[in-house]
Amino acid sequence: MSILEGIIEELGVAALVKDGAYFRLVNAQSGWFRDLLASLSCPVQEDGSIVDSESLCHAFPFIENFLIDAEAAWGESGAKTVRSGIWTETDKSGCEHQLEAKACSVNGVPVLLIENHTTTFSEHHGVYQKARDIALLNEKLVSELNQRQRELQSEIERYILQEASIKGVAESVKGHTSAVMICQPNGQIEMINKALIDIYQMDDVDLKRVSLLDQWVSEAEAQYPELKRVIENGSYWEGEFESKSGSGVDRWVRLTIGPVKEQDGQISHYVCVANDISEFRSLDTSSGSDGGYDFTTHLPNRRHFWRHINAVAEGGLTGDFGLGLMYIDLDYFKRVNDDLGHQAGDFLLSAVASRISRSVKHHDFVAHLGGDEFVVLVRYIEEVSQLDIVADRLLESIHEPLFVNGQSISMSASIGITINVESSFDPALLVRQADLAMYAAKELGKGQSRFYDPAMECNIPHKLQRERELIDAIDRQEFVLHLQPQISISGEEEVRVEALIRWQHPDHGLLPPADFIGIAEESGLIIPMGSWVLRQACGIGADLLSESKKICIAVNISAKQLRHPDFYKTLTNILSETSFPASQLELEITESCFLEDLNAVILLIEKIRKLGVTIALDDFGTGFSSLNYLRQLPVDYLKIDRSFIQGLEIDRESQAITSSVISLASELNIDVIAEGVETEAQFDFLRCRQVNFVQGFLFYRPLSLSALLKSYGQIKLLNDENKFNKPQ
Amino acid sequence: MVGKVIAKKVCMVGPFAVGKTSLVRRFVDSIFSDTYLTTIGVKISKKPVAVNGDQVQLMIWDIEGVDVFTELKPSYLRGASGVLLILDGTRPKSVEMAAELSNVLGEQLPGVPVVGLLNKCDLMYEWKLGESDIEGLEALGISVIKTSAKTGRNVELAFELMVNKMGLGSGVPESP
The missing domain is CATH 3.20.20.450 (EAL domain)
Structure with a gap:
């Protein structure tokens, strides 16, 4: 064995040079590789240096697949190296070998390197194992946290309605790990607990001086343009966004806001429950990954939607086709959620999501913005009447009875529609128009669709x-x-x-x-x-x-x-x-x-x-x-x-x-x-x-x-x- | 008379920790372990199945689960005749990723059958998915079967259904 062969062997690498339909093993004495080939019944020449391509592929189906990428790399000029990623081979004795293939050209000669990672694999595996164990735990905690936050929100609202007392709430949530704030509709704080002070790192005097509700609305507005309208309208809202604390540090909070109404229907208070989810989010953000799909409905989520509509806007519209945006809000969803429980509510959302998806064409884009709100981006509109047909189909499909907890329930929805026929458009404006139209549909008695009309701009206080x-x-x-x-x-x-x-x-x-x-x-x-x-x-x-x-x-x-x-x-x-x-x-x-x-x-x-x-x-x-x-x-x-x-x-x-x-x-x-x-x-x-x-x-x-x-x-x-x- | 041997590649795809490897081990070796050992990269297992007198050699590609660290490598899917998309019925988050994975599969393997396995159905008290989730998956063009690698429930059937959907079998087996 030459010194070079010895070094290659020491590195745990089998170096193969491609020569027509054959591969020549550079380090012909490579013990581990020859043993593995033999174990996989791969015929090699007596001196162990030549193996034909077909036999190699037969022994390693993984390599057969990789050779397609390798051929592409070898065909390209320049020193491009492609890697296969790790795969595991089991030899005759049942021992597992973790291998990785690399294809590169050396002086124009195609070379296939097979690296044996078996000795270092357990360390590598251990790191991934721990990370995934933590991710699993993280997933479970997030699921439980969301559930508990919703339950706490409902409990507080119920308590205030039954007891007509905020003082009692303050006492019961004093040491709660979730942050709780109860404020008047103008944002004036009536009650906060210690967990809120901890998140915002401000004392209660400072917190009461700023309008945290206004701060939240403005911080969340970029992602949730409808937030203000939803809560002013007396509806429940939940979402996740970055919020600035008193020390200037950004924290990710998961916030739920629910209105408390007087007997005459006027909103007397907002109950806000927040959790600091920065730790949970850090795993996602550090890897730059965003699942982009809603937890409950498996539809693209709000962030995904904004990425999508921005990409459509950047690409511009071509041809004679217009673009329609439908903003769908379920009617009386909160009541169903409160009456039948959150699990039933999630079931309903899920069912409605799949009905919406089935009611539109494959190239249309459906997203779940959160809560009971969905959007559909309808592509390739030739005539406005097409949108009417889609809206009717959606309303009909959502209204079909659903069986929840042994009861049959018929949901209805209000749909706001806007259309764009210009080659360039402002996505935020389009969303706002559809949201306004949806609001108009709600006002007109729900269960219907309305097209955006500029007059609606003046009708917000309608x-x-x-x-x-x-x-x-x-x-x-x-x-x-x-x-x-x-x-x-x-x-x-x-x-x-x-x-x-x-x-x-x-x-x-x-x-x-x-x-x-x-x-x-x-x-x-x-x-x-x-x-x-x-x-x-x-x-x-x-x-x-x-x-x-x-x-x-x-x-x-x-x-x-x-x-x-x-x-x-x-x-x-x-x-x-x-x-x-x-x-x-x-x-x-x-x-x-x-x-x-x-x-x-x-x-x-x-x-x-x-x-x-x-x-x-x-x-x-x-x-x-x-x-x-x-x-x-x-x-x-x-x-x-x-x-x-x-x-x-x-x-x-x-x-x-x-x-x-x-x-x-x-x-x-x-x-x-x-x-x-x-x-x-x-x-x-x-x-x-x-x-x-x-x-x-x-x-x-x-x-x-x-x-x-x-x-x-x-x-x-x-x-x-x-x-x-x-x-x- | 011995028929011809046909090799078919089937990919096991899905989020991490849903039980892809356990399903392969149950199907190929008839064994199961409760310990979660994450897969890194790919492991190919072979399992011969008899279909209409022919021997079909299933080349089962157990592909590392998708998570924040790992994306599904499209090159691993190349040449697949069928895909088993594995999800965990006790973790809605895993189902959340089905649409994303289904998009990748649709782009990389147009026309190739995908069967969705809602695994861990033995954990009935922790089961979090409802009929609407199944409807949602079916709306993505995925046929769904509940499986348990632990008890072996529907595991054989899932592969049999896959073989049939690949156009090799005599028909779709009856649902359990």
Whole structure:
């Protein structure tokens, strides 16, 4: 063995020179390599110096793959070296060898080096093993931390609502490891704990001097442009961003902000929970890596989205194609999250994410920005109408029922859309426009999409203004009740109507409920408004009875109204004030009333029924309906949702559901009302299945009181006709 | 009559610590160890399987898991006839990476079948994935099977499904 061969051997390297279809081993006496070749049944020449390429590849499939890269390196001029990365070979005796191949050219001659790392491998492996053990632990801790932070946030909000005390919170979170701050909507701090002081390295006096809420909003704004709008709108928010501490050091914080609302819906406080996640983040940032995918939905996350849209903007748009951006926000997600728990919430987000992904084309980009917000970047738009179609598909797909904890839930979403047809565009502006449009869609009653309109720029305070107008409208009694008759098929002679609210707006004329009920619900104004409707309806009913016009009036009651501690008292007071018999009043409630504390709601409803008031379950089939579940509910009437009635002529599914509901309700002695009946064919179908009442434009639109009085006789006549035409 | 022997490369791909090596050891050697020993680089195992009278030599490339230190090397995927994408059902974070890995696989191996294995299904109390996760994976074009290298559940079936998807078998085996 020459000195050179000895050195190569000492380095644990087998040096092979490529010569046509053969490799010549430079250090022909290489003990380890020859032994390994022999062990892998690789034929070599007697002197051990020549091995043909095919045999080498047969013995080392890994090298066969690497030779493609090696050939490319050998074919290139210059001294390029390519490495294969480590692989493990097991010899006949079961011993493992860690090897790495390198391909380079020496004086134009192709050389393949195979390095044996076996002796140093355990040290190398040990480092990786420890790093990955730590990473696993880190992953577990982050998962638990996120879970606990959300739970703490909910606990504090619940405590404040139940106890109406911030002092009690301060006591319970004093020594908590998560930082807690409770502040007023203007940022004025009312309570902080020690963990917050530790993160910001400022004393509580200093912390109370600065508006930490403003600081957070401005620090997070680059990543989360919607943060301010989300919290001002009274929604929950969570995210991770870099925040400057008192000493000037940047810390990564994971922050959750939840609003606490007064009974009238006004935000009284924000509960903010923060955790310093700098240590957890350091692993990712030091390696320059960013998974880029959301933990819950596995979709590209916010950072990934910004990278993507910036790259699209940098590349510019080509051809005649435009770019659409859709900002999707789930409606009432926080309520579902609070009612059913975070696990169910995560499940819902995950399901919605996959539905969104399936509703768009492969080249469109879907991201989960966090919380309940998603975006879709729609490529290659030729006509704006394409976006309408996509939005409808998304709304429909999100709305399909989902089964969570044995319940069927239908989610809805609000979608804001903006379009860009210029070759260059500002991504931040596009996102802001889509966000504003989404907000407009929410304001207009949710469950719909809206295109961005520059006028929306001035409409940000629209909701607040609408809330103020609603307060005035209640004072000024600008609401009117319209009454829509329900026609009997089963032979009832009594005239039945549903009371429906309208707003006689001083500037905009008569507004339908869709224009203001959403805001009334969110702001809490639904409570006084609901009481007004109830009082008004009972008053009208009492007046009609005094004129010997027998009538039953159904009034819609929202879940919020029903859960209000004074609801029963308000109801009995109104019945007594108006002298309207309880037996002539019907309350229409929706399935959402039963979402929270089912047993308590059942007890309340039974108490109300004891007064003589009847209960109708409204919009049946759109919520978490289950026919089995219906057996538990103390209801007298069931109103099949209009979407099924409208589907009767289109799909068999609607027919099947409607028939099943009627049949089960009949078994349970519950009368069925079909709403939204608009055609003779629908009516015939329902009559044949012996539905009890029908309501819809086929018979009457909602009528003013005077119009009802004019039609009163005709309604009675219709009831009678149906009685005689009733199928046997 | 002995049929021809066909060699097919199958890559085991996925985040770190999801059980790729354990699945190979279970399938090839019928053994399992609870100790987590991280893989560095690649280890190729061979396993002959009989398919329709032919012998198929599966060349199983157990590729180092993806993490902040290590990316999936596209060159390791070259020539693969199928990919098993392994994820850990007890770690949502591992599933989070599926979309990213699926993109790489789609770019490097267009048209090559990918079967997703949600491993560690024996840990039922720690299981964190739901039907929606599975729907999400299927939306990426990945068929999913729950496996356990520890108990051996569905391990043979996963490879059998892979063989079928590679167009070698007689059909897709029935789901467990």
